[in-house]
Amino acid sequence: MGCNSCSTGKDGQPKGCKNNGTCGTDGCNKLTVFDWLSNMSLPNGEKPFDIVEVRFKNSRKEFFRNSENLTLSIGDIVATQAQSGHDIGMVTLTGELVRVQMKKKKVRDNAEEIPKLYRKATQKDIDIWQKARDREEEIKKRSREIAIILKLQMKISDVEFQGDGSKATFYYTAEDRVDFRQLIKDMAKAFGIRIEMRQIGYRQEAQRLGGIGSCGRELCCSTWLTDFRSVSTSAARYQQLSLNPQKLAGQCGKLKCCLNYELDLYLEALKDFPSQDTKLFTEKGMAFCQKSDIFKSTLWFSYKDDPSNWHMLSKDQVIEIIGKNKKKEKVTSLEEYAVDNIVEEKVVFENVVGQDSLTRFDKPKRRNNRNKNKKRRNNRKKRQNNA
Template sequence: MSCTSCSSSIDGLPLGCKNNGACASGSCDKMNVFDWLANMSLPDGQKPFDIAEIRFKNGRKGFYRNTKELQLCIGDVVAVETSPGHDIGVVSLTGELVKVQMRKKKVSSDNEDIKQIYRKASEKDIEIWTTARNKEKEVQKKSRLIISRLGLKMKLSDVEFQGDGNKATFYYTADDRVDFRQLIRELAGTFSLRVEMKQVGLRQEASRLGGIGSCGRELCCSTWLTDFRSVSTSAARYQQLSLNPQKLAGQCGKLKCCLNYELDSYMDALKSFPKPNIWLQTEKGPAIFQKMDIFKGWMWYAYKENPITWHKLTVEQTNEIIKLNKGNTKVSSLEEYSLELEFDAIEASNFTDVVGQDSLTRFDKPKFKKKRNRKNNRNFRNNKKNLQKKNK
């Protein structure tokens, strides 16, 4: 996927505009919000909302007040107030939808801490901003060498320069508290700028850096997911997933956020299922739960004395047996219920083979026939030639 600013090669593949999240057209950005109110006019006498949403590097966004009543559109590069100096960002949203975004992030429009927009960025502002952004990779490499030399137990994940080039924010992750006073002195002396250290969590780090998940798509946290809800192993247990940390963990090392997506559906389906810790009392002995198929409504039980042989029951049959057990009545055996289920499954699976698609080797048979025919034709020709020679 590319925007109109991205050039294309001879083969038609996008080369990329090399803006790294500062695309002016707004189609390559993270966490985009479509402004469906852009073409609608405001009622008479109502002034447009004076706060705009500004986007910075790696999807970082903030709200700034348009005190000078500038005519802003999505994609405009603007200079905004920071302490100290100014920063350069791109307008990501304007108008009434900004109120919705502020309500989501619990930011009041009357908050005095909301800073202002100075002006639309000039060519000089953009040139200084671009020069500062080009230094980030080299500064990150040198900073990691300084961190390793000081022996600090922290991981530097990203560096973000301010728009005026006078300040840089260093994003890091660490398990324990880190004393980086000496590190700040060395970074400020080496690069001649103001240094701000900002600790982020592992999920926030993955959302900033981005990547491709095991599903083959971009990470949810870097494209559309705005809040990081806690994910526990009980979500995997309810969905009958094996507790394999290599499969359940995402690129951040934590449990995947997508484990919560279908959890409500599984919880609704499990309401009719009995608890797995309930034993079925039969005349042959107690039966213990083994596994279940939630959406097909099947449960497997095995006798305590013979755990190898499993018996498949429906949820209705299992609830019926449990109800009888509560009345101090034992069923004769599980085979009666499981045989009925197997008989029904055999009748349901009967079908007529019309095109022969049940054969796995149906595509291999013509090949063998052709080879045999070729050999027979060759033998027939050779025999015919030998007879002709003998007759001569």
């Protein structure tokens, strides 16, 4: 849900606020929570909740105690407490809904270790913060070059500066443990800042960087998905998807999280569905299951001696045959049951504008030879006159 000024300009960037997804309304940010309690007033005698949610670069969000009782609203730029110095972030949530978010993320609101919110950011704070943000791409490129020179098996995916510009956090991914002590020394010497290295998973990397999925929409992990459940290839098997890594893998290189979305529905539908290993015994021979369609409740079987010829049976018909086989009774053939499932195909295209065929343009046009014949006649007459 973007703001009204987020129309696209000529260069593909947002035309209005020009903050590229970090606008003050917090309407087009990652993992945004809609404050549905903003229009509700507190009961008499109740004080507003003194903890606010602040978002930093990408999807990193933390909670800070408003000990100074500042009047804050969503979109305010604030200076917050850090391990050393201060950080700059944007307020994304205030009021009672923050308590709900803290309970969801299992953060106690009475904990003393909750950092403080210092003040609203001044123009000087914002200028320093913007200069630090502008250096991130250059430093990320340079740090990757240093890692390649040191032959470290790691990928530096993102750099995040602290609000005061005194510290930078480097997010990286790696298969094995990496000894980056020399890397920290070289980067601290080259950039003149304090360095912190933080390893993240491949799914967290895709969450931070964002992107467009194969469905044409923004990645779920960078917009609304907060917990990463394990995805196995069995989820694709239950949904009868081809085990093609190029189609099943997301931008993170792992199996797509959306494979779990409809898995419970498939598992529920498969409870009363015959198994893929089902064998049917008929007088013409034994038949194996080749394919099943959960939505249409149909299965395709073929004889052992004729695997290329498939017969479509309904779920009830298969259950009926299995019941007879359990009583050691054989049905005559699959063809008797398959005849009942033949459906006449309906013509979808109707000739409403007098067109004969949709493929009428595929036929080659006949050349008009009238002009050629005319020229030949004229040439013959000229030759006869000259003779």
